[in-house]
Amino acid sequence: MSIRLHEIGKHFGRTQALEPIDLDITEGELVGLLGPSGSGKTTLLRIIAGLETADNVAGARILFGERDVTHLHVRDRRIGFVFQHYALFRHMTVFDNVAFGLTVMPRKSRPSSGEIRSRVHRLLEMVKLEHMAHRYPAQLSGGQQQRVSLARALALRPDVLLLDEPFGALDAKVRQELRRWLRHLHDELNFTSLFVTHDQEEALELSDRVVVMSNGRIEQIDTPDELYRHPANRFVFEFLGDVNHLEGTVRNGVLTCGDARLAVDLADGPEELLLRPHELELAPSATQHAHLPVCVTAISPVGAEVRVELEADWLGEPWLATVSHADYERLHLTRGTRLYAAPRRWHRFPDERSKQAASTLEAVS
Amino acid sequence: MQRIGDGVAVRRLLIGAAVVLAALFLLLPLVAIFAQAFARGIDVFWANVTNHYTLAAIQLTLFIAVLTIPVCLVFGVALAWLVTRFRFPGRRILQTLIDIPFAVSPVVAGLVYLLLYGRTGWLGSWLDGHDIQLMFAWPGILLVTIFVTCPFVARELIPLMQAQGSREEEAAVTLGAPGWTIFRRVTLPNIRWALLYGVILTNARAVGEFGAVSVVSGAIRGQTNTLPLHLEQLYQDYNTVGAFASASLLALIALLTLVAKAGLEWRAARREVHP
Numbered sequence: 001m002s003i004r005l006h007e008i009g010k011h012f013g014r015t016q017a018l019e020p021i022d023l024d025i026t027e028g029e030l031v032g033l034l035g036p037s038g039s040g041k042t043t044l045l046r047i048i049a050g051l052e053t054a055d056n057v058a059g060a061r062i063l064f065g066e067r068d069v070t071h072l073h074v075r076d077r078r079i080g081f082v083f084q085h086y087a088l089f090r091h092m093t094v095f096d097n098v099a100f101g102l103t104v105m106p107r108k109s110r111p112s113s114g115e116i117r118s119r120v121h122r123l124l125e126m127v128k129l130e131h132m133a134h135r136y137p138a139q140l141s142g143g144q145q146q147r148v149s150l151a152r153a154l155a156l157r158p159d160v161l162l163l164d165e166p167f168g169a170l171d172a173k174v175r176q177e178l179r180r181w182l183r184h185l186h187d188e189l190n191f192t193s194l195f196v197t198h199d200q201e202e203a204l205e206l207s208d209r210v211v212v213m214s215n216g217r218i219e220q221i222d223t224p225d226e227l228y229r230h231p232a233n234r235f236v237f238e239f240l241g242d243v244n245h246l247e248g249t250v251r252n253g254v255l256t257c258g259d260a261r262l263a264v265d266l267a268d269g270p271e272e273l274l275l276r277p278h279e280l281e282l283a284p285s286a287t288q289h290a291h292l293p294v295c296v297t298a299i300s301p302v303g304a305e306v307r308v309e310l311e312a313d314w315l316g317e318p319w320l321a322t323v324s325h326a327d328y329e330r331l332h333l334t335r336g337t338r339l340y341a342a343p344r345r346w347h348r349f350p351d352e353r354s355k356q357a358a359s360t361l362e363a364v365s
Numbered sequence: 366m367q368r369i370g371d372g373v374a375v376r377r378l379l380i381g382a383a384v385v386l387a388a389l390f391l392l393l394p395l396v397a398i399f400a401q402a403f404a405r406g407i408d409v410f411w412a413n414v415t416n417h418y419t420l421a422a423i424q425l426t427l428f429i430a431v432l433t434i435p436v437c438l439v440f441g442v443a444l445a446w447l448v449t450r451f452r453f454p455g456r457r458i459l460q461t462l463i464d465i466p467f468a469v470s471p472v473v474a475g476l477v478y479l480l481l482y483g484r485t486g487w488l489g490s491w492l493d494g495h496d497i498q499l500m501f502a503w504p505g506i507l508l509v510t511i512f513v514t515c516p517f518v519a520r521e522l523i524p525l526m527q528a529q530g531s532r533e534e535e536a537a538v539t540l541g542a543p544g545w546t547i548f549r550r551v552t553l554p555n556i557r558w559a560l561l562y563g564v565i566l567t568n569a570r571a572v573g574e575f576g577a578v579s580v581v582s583g584a585i586r587g588q589t590n591t592l593p594l595h596l597e598q599l600y601q602d603y604n605t606v607g608a609f610a611s612a613s614l615l616a617l618i619a620l621l622t623l624v625a626k627a628g629l630e631w632r633a634a635r636r637e638v639h640p
Contacts, residue, residue: 101540
């Protein structure tokens with residue numbers, strides 16, 4: 001079932017938590033709400049669920065499909081909600097937790113206890129926890145608790161599944177596993193889901209589309225790929241990954257900053273360029289276009305790549321570069337190695353307020 | 366490495382001092398009560414306990430306690446719910462107001478009630494015109510007892526409910542549960558032990574309250590005398606055995622309360638390991 005928001009805003013007292021927002025989510029989509037804490041993403045999710053009410057303005061609307069749920073109580077919205085810290089009923093067994101939604105239905109629509117039992121067992125099978133049915137939440141691991149909470153949310157076959165930082169409290173490996181599992185489940189059962197996260201990797205990996213938020217505002221809505229390639233503004237660019245800054249003055253097509261020089265195709269004047277760590281190349285000598293002398297101050301091999309921290313007296317903050325293990329060995333990198341950085345690409349957001357199309361240029365090479 | 370208090374001498378001294386003080390100030394008086402009560406044999410004790418006036422006092426005391434507990438229970442749960450589940454202006458002030466009965470001397474509380482509801486009081490004169498007498502009768506005793514005991518349940522619940530948060534209730538409401546069902550199946554099971562604990566404390570205080578009750582009861586023997594008032598009267602009449610017989614009954618109730626409280630705490634501790 002599709003979700004459509006129109007003019008949904010929220011004030012807490014005098015502070016505006018959410019600027020009036022429009023958002024369309026099509027049926028069967030898995031959408032991530034991504035933003036730093038305080039960006040209003042959880043507030044937005046809770047408003048969609050009905051756990052929070054939006055500011056009461058004339059145009060404010062929430063539609064599930066054709067159903068206007070703006071003034072509908074949470075209880076009647078038919079949503080599944082998964083809480084950040086699971087919010088399992090601590091005094092009930094896993095079975096009773098999952099069965100809860102079914103057992104509180106009005107008597108005339110409530111399934112028979114036999115049917116409830118078989119439905120709960122099917123759900124527990126789906127989350128691979130049949131053997132835990134009689135345990136209490138406190139006896140389960142975080143990942144297991146989160147699966148119970150998912151099964152509980154799905155027990156009523158909701159049209160819409162809302163998840164608030166579903167994997168936030170879990171360790172990295174379990175998180176990865178659950179993410180894949182949720183994606184799989186989503187594709188199989190085909191409900192519409194919206195989840196909140198502050199983890200860009202999670203948002204990019206899991207979502208069909210990502211809504212990037214900051215300060216109660218939507219910054220960009222796009223597919224993960226588009227988001228990464230064409231960030232709408234500086235905030236999105238910086239939030240989606242590590243960023244190196246290069247500030248200097250351009251004169252006659254050369255940006256200068258101390259003894260660093262980079263050929264750029266820009267008009268004269270002060271400039272700030274943004275560089276991704278994986279778009280930096282390291283070499284023992286300067287190129288014709290880039291003369292950026294740096295010194296290695298830290299090296300940490302992380303998974304498939306090696307993260308190298310670089311410093312120079314023309315740099316305010318250290319840079320981060322990621323190189324392949326092959327390059328790492330070829331360059332004989334150790335702490336204190338002096339070499340030259342050369343950006344393959346750079347990005348600039350000259351006036352982020354005006355939200356002009358940002359220029360992302362291939363560096364001349 | 367040595368932690369503070371690891372020295373054998375220090376440890377023995379501290380433990381010894383604690384034991385001696387506890388014996389001197391807690392255990393000895395308790396023993397003395399029972400010793401005095403049975404000083405002239407069990408027959409005299411029994412005669413005093415089954416005395417008409419003592420029985421009337423016991424009856425009134427239990428009657429007041431039985432009425433006080435449900436009132437405090439409902440009040441405490443409602444207040445704790447309000448304070449922990451909603452944000453509204455004046456919430457903090459309300460939380461402070463709850464403590465007034467603890468802060469005010471019970472005698473003062475009794476006097477205030479007398480002033481308000483007595484025959485010449487502001488509300489009392491109006492009630493008197495309608496032939497309703499609160500002071501120097503059991504309703505007055507009930508009123509002041511409720512006043513004195515009303516914070517116990519709320520005080521027990523508020524920190525617990527604050528710590529537990531409202532997530533489980535929110536989860537229940539997203540699953541379509543109506544309000545009363547949420548309270549019955551989610552909230553209540555989570556707070557039941559704290560609730561019982563609050564009730565035990567309420568009961569202990571309701572039974573033992575002296576100051577406030579003595580002001581409003583009028584201490585009419587056989588009619589408005591609660592057990593603590595009765596005890597005091599007996600003592601004033603130089604009936605030491607009678608006074609201590611009543612005292613031993615109160616002490617017994619106190620001991621039972623403590624046992625129940627310890628039992629609950631033991632259960633709560635066990636539940637944390639095996640929920």
